[in-house]
């Protein structure tokens with residue numbers, strides 16, 4: 001989901017990542033605080049004080065967002081799930097779970113613990129506003145803003161549209177009531193889409209009324225709408241694939257090539273002679289690797305005559321493989337998670353064929369056209 005991100009460390013075994021888009025929101029919050037929020041209430045502050053307070057407040061705000069996501073993640077881990085990482089990005093934070101929770105009760109608490117944490121942090125900041133502390137103006141201003149904003153964050157996240165936390169609570173409730181995970185996801189994500197359109201509408205009305213801040217609200221609506229659609233599709237696809245075996249979709253008609261031929265021979269005798277884009281490299285009955293267009297393009301054309309396929313291919317140990325007996329839903333999850341387009345199917349040690357993402361999608365398309 002976040003391709004342009006880097007890791008900044010880990011907390012309790014959970015990797016924390018920053019997406020480049022996060023810098024935009026960081027700078028935006030910093031300037032909002034430094035040029036508008038604090039100067040409005042404290043015009044007497046010297047410039048350096050305003051900026052220093054704004055910087056510290058911004059950092060603590062994102063620490064609060066991180067704490068909210070960590071709460072979700074630790075709850076997920078405590079109930080047996082796995083959390084890949086937490087990424088801070090343009091619209092806040094996102095914890096990536098490797099799996100959806102398997103019981104409504106688990107999902108309910110996993111979702112609720114985030115807003116509860118934000119409320120807790122918000123109240124803690126507001127409690128700092130005691131008389132002794134009030135005299136330290138910058139700290140009091142910081143605590144007041146962080147206190148309010150964390151509570152706003154909690155309330156916003158409790159809006160009952162999937163994939164917001166409130167939408168997850170809604171899904172857990174419908175799921176408990178109907179016992180149908182896919183159906184409850186559909187309902188919660190439809191409510192999510194309605195909420196998203198509400199945001200877009202509100203944003204546009206604000207812009208028409210002369211408030212440019214509405215662009216941001218509409219933008220959040222657009223993001224929520226996408227997220228609702230994508231989350232439902234993911235669940236629906238996994239449901240359609242559940243119980244199906246990889247073997248039923250494997251492409252077995254894969255012409256093998258030898259690792260001993262040159263890239264030139266590969267291009268003219270194989271690649272340009274077929275519609276295929278990847279070729280298993282098999283020598284002496286043994287699967288050695290996979291030759292793809294991408295691997296070919298790592299070498300300049302002039303060198304194709306002198307490089308052998310065996311040197312340019314993706315070696316077997318670097319390939320993503322599956323067995324014909326693997327569950328398609330699991331394989332689909334892996335394809336999305338690792339962001340690969342094809343899997344090599346090995347039956348024990350024997351090459352059994354290929355399975356591409358395209359093929360998986362055309363299988364799903366047929367089913368959805370027939371409405372099954």
Ligand SMILES: [Zn+2]
Nearest residue numbers: 114115157165
């Ligand atoms: Zn949350």
